[in-house]
Amino acid sequence: MPRKTQALAALCAGLMIAATGCGGSGDSGGDDKTITWWHNSNNDPGKGFYEQVAKDFEDANPGVDVKVQAMAHEDMLTKLDAAFQSGDVPDVYMERGGGELADHVEAGLTRDLSEDSKDIIEQIGGSAAGWQVDGKTYALPFSMGVVGFWYNTELFEKAGVTAPPATMADLYAAFDKLDKAGITPVSLGAGDGWPAAHYWYYTALRACSQDVLETAVADLDFSDPCFVEAGETVEEIVAEKPFNKGFLSTPSQTGPTSASGLLATGKVAMELAGHWEPGVMQGITEDKQGLGDKTGWFPFPAVDGGEGDPAAQLGGGDAWAVSEGAPDKAVDLVNHLLSDEVQKGFAENDMGLPTIPAAGSAVKDPALAELLKVRDEAPFVQLYFDTAFGESVGGAMNDEIALQFAGKATPEDVVKATQEAADKEK
Amino acid sequence: MSSEAATGAVASGRPHRHDAWRKWAEIAFFVTPALALMALFVAWPIFTAARFSLYDWNGLGPLDDFIGFANYAEVLADDVFRAAVAHNMIIVVGSIIVQLPLGVAIALLLNRKMAGQGVLRTLIFVPYVLAEVIAGVIWFQLLQPEYGLVDALMNGIGLSPPEEGWLGTPEVALWVVLAVLTWKYLGLAVLLFLAGLQGVSEELYEAAQLDGAGWWQTQWRISIPLLGPTIRTWCFLSMIGSIQCFDMIWVLTGGGPANATTTMATYLIDEGTNRHNYGIAGAASVVLFAIAFVMALVYQLVVLRRDTKEAA
Known part of the structure; x- marks a missing residue:
């Protein structure tokens, strides 16, 4: 009997330890020689490339130990969320910029890099705007893309669309031609919200002047009539019915019947998406080629009568940030990550679109090179509105735009819902 | 020690x-x-x-912006949340009125001695054993517009499925979700009812037979009334499950299209995890807790009371 009780006691004690002792992992090891670095390139060649970069940095800085953690993107976001809440943030991590970064800055979690990375910030130029709060730069974008239409050159040819649409009228004409040829013109993953919202972002970018947009981001003020006009253009697009069947519940990137999958498998002619699209399509198709050499890209067309610059682009990217309280060497690491050499290697391995001008020529893919040219020639790149406004306002805005695509909200409703969510932030 | x-x-x-x-x-x-x-x-x-739920908090920094019950006022006034509660109630009622007669009928049928009884019982029970997420992914693929099996079959026999797909049409999405939930949980109802039927004494059937009751009469007068306690317990389980309904909806529709299938659980994930409005999500979860608690309490007091009394 006593033996049995003892065994049980041991078991219970073990369970309790397992339940309560959440084993603190202590990522932010206090000494100033160890740097923790989280990134999301968890597949080769990116993973191996970053391991080599960390090793080179360690060799150049004797005594410094860089602890690299590569994880899947979604996992990284979840872990980062938890890290921000506990205050135990890795020394070097990824920031998407905008409202999210502003929250981190306000909570004192992110280090100001304006002085320590001055040279690099100058080289990056206007692209750094999304990572600046009150004139200070808190993270260095290492990859930055713009959103545009990815299309299947073969299907365009088959339907007799000879030149990529430059105006909305061209775009609607292309829809008609594709329809007549029995091809679904556009795939849209409205099930995820943001892919639909990107249409609204672009029509707002075409309808509103840069000043109005800057005020909207800074003061969360959407009273300018151009925001309603943006919704009206979206209404026009939806009325054309160019989308795949069931687009309201279509996911954006997972599986062959997602929006990206439909484009990759030749079921639709085009999709509005960011610079990640070729990579996503390659992941979905069996031969890992995506659309291969049938891949084409053109920027969002000009909209008649808008105040916005037709060359302005919508985009976003990822930036390296250093957490408050990280060792100074972490700043050196981030600067090294933005060096010409690392950025070139980054581009050569097709890991993204480099932000340092000297590395631009290393992008070999013709469609991505075209996209890079448009990005660099743009008078300004507007950060995705949901990122710029932060999750709370951005989420409310995306939901209402998705409702508009379902015919359940008017252009005025979208502005109203966004303004209401924004007023709560003030 | x-x-x-x-x-x-x-x-x-x-x-x-x-x-x-x-x-x-x-x-x-x-x-x-x-x-x-x-x-x-x-x-x-x-x-x-x-x-x-009493603070305005985005998950970062200290919890210091106390706003009293403002989050509750906002949640209760939010059309999306109200619609979510309505969807929950539709699932609660829908599950019971569909699964109860169907479950009892199948249980009575499977209670008879017949060929293939074991196989049939297993078939009915398999969906319940499947992980909800896996079942959800499978149904999601089956229900794909144009390329899914369901659409292909319907087109094959000349019927036209909804234009925007089963899960993409706001008017039908909730009913489709309800149908999948029925498929998933019918097995549990049948299993419980079968177990309940095992508890009905053989002597009662014999007595009824001696009195000249037919099969239908025996079921109607003996099996079903004696199944009462089991049915009431099952209703309770089904109700609680429906109020907390999340996994299947999250996989099938994520609450869409156009918020047509949101439930209280998807609402609070959306507000909390996705938008970082932890105060709102907290208030929504307390409301969810209160609704589930009150429903459970009322049900215990009103419906289950005689069962527990009999037991005591």
């Missing part, structure tokens, strides 16, 4: 008090682990959610 010390103490000669102490020590010993787990994973999260 305490038992050896205890045996030593018995010899010291105050057996009564010592026995009582020992009994309590044993109870404490066995109950503590469960209580600790409950406190850590149930009581503490509930308390934390209730605390968050």
Whole structure:
């Protein structure tokens, strides 16, 4: 009997330890020689490339130990969320910029890099705007893309669309031609919200002047009539019915019947998406080629009568940030990550679109090179509105735009819902 | 480890008090682990959610912006949340009125001796054993517009499925979700009812037969009334499951299209995890808790009372 009780006691004690002792992992090891670095390139060649970069940095800085953690993107976001809440943030991590970064800055979690990375910030130029709060730069974008239409050159040819649409009228004409040829013109993953919202972002970018947009981001003020006009253009697009069947519940990137999958498998002619699209399509198709050499890209067309610059682009990217309280060497690491050499290697391995001008020529893919040219020639790149406004306002805005695509909200409703969510932030 | 010390103490000669102490020590010993787990994973999260619900908090920095019940006012006035509650109620009622007659009918059928009984029982029960997420992914693929099996079959026999797909049409999405939930949970109802039928004494059937009752009469007058307690318990389980309904909806529709299939659970994930409005999510979860609690309490008091009384 006593033996049995003892065994049980041991078991219970073990369970309790397992339940309560959440084993603190202590990522932010206090000494100033160890740097923790989280990134999301968890597949080769990116993973191996970053391991080599960390090793080179360690060799150049004797005594410094860089602890690299590569994880899947979604996992990284979840872990980062938890890290921000506990205050135990890795020394070097990824920031998407905008409202999210502003929250981190306000909570004192992110280090100001304006002085320590001055040279690099100058080289990056206007692209750094999304990572600046009150004139200070808190993270260095290492990859930055713009959103545009990815299309299947073969299907365009088959339907007799000879030149990529430059105006909305061209775009609607292309829809008609594709329809007549029995091809679904556009795939849209409205099930995820943001892919639909990107249409609204672009029509707002075409309808509103840069000043109005800057005020909207800074003061969360959407009273300018151009925001309603943006919704009206979206209404026009939806009325054309160019989308795949069931687009309201279509996911954006997972599986062959997602929006990206439909484009990759030749079921639709085009999709509005960011610079990640070729990579996503390659992941979905069996031969890992995506659309291969049938891949084409053109920027969002000009909209008649808008105040916005037709060359302005919508985009976003990822930036390296250093957490408050990280060792100074972490700043050196981030600067090294933005060096010409690392950025070139980054581009050569097709890991993204480099932000340092000297590395631009290393992008070999013709469609991505075209996209890079448009990005660099743009008078300004507007950060995705949901990122710029932060999750709370951005989420409310995306939901209402998705409702508009379902015919359940008017252009005025979208502005109203966004303004209401924004007023709560003030 | 305490038992050896205890045996030593018995010899010291105050057996009564010592026995009582020992009994309590044993109870404490066995109950503590469960209580600790409950406190850590149930009581503490509930308390934390209730605390968050009184603050305006985005998850970062200190919890210092106390706003009283403003989050509750906002949640209760939110059309999306109200629609979510309505969807929950539709699932609660829909599940019961569809699965109850169907479940009882199948259970009565499977209670008869017949060929392939085992196979049929297994077939009905398999969906319930499948993980909800896996079942959801499979149905999601089957219900794909144009390329899914369901659409292909319907087109094949000349019927036209909804233009925007089963899950993409706001007007039908909730009913489709309800149908999938029925497919998933019918097995549990059947299993419970079958178990309930096993408890009906064979003698009653014999007596009925002697009195000249036919098969239908026997079922109607004997099996179903005696199945009452099982049915009432099943309704309770089904109700609680429907109020908390999340996994299947999240996989099939994510609450869309156009918020047509949101439930309270998807609402609070959307507000909390996705938008970082932890105060709003906290308030929504407290409301969800209150609704589930009140429904459970009323059901216990009104419907289950006679069952528990009989047992006592």
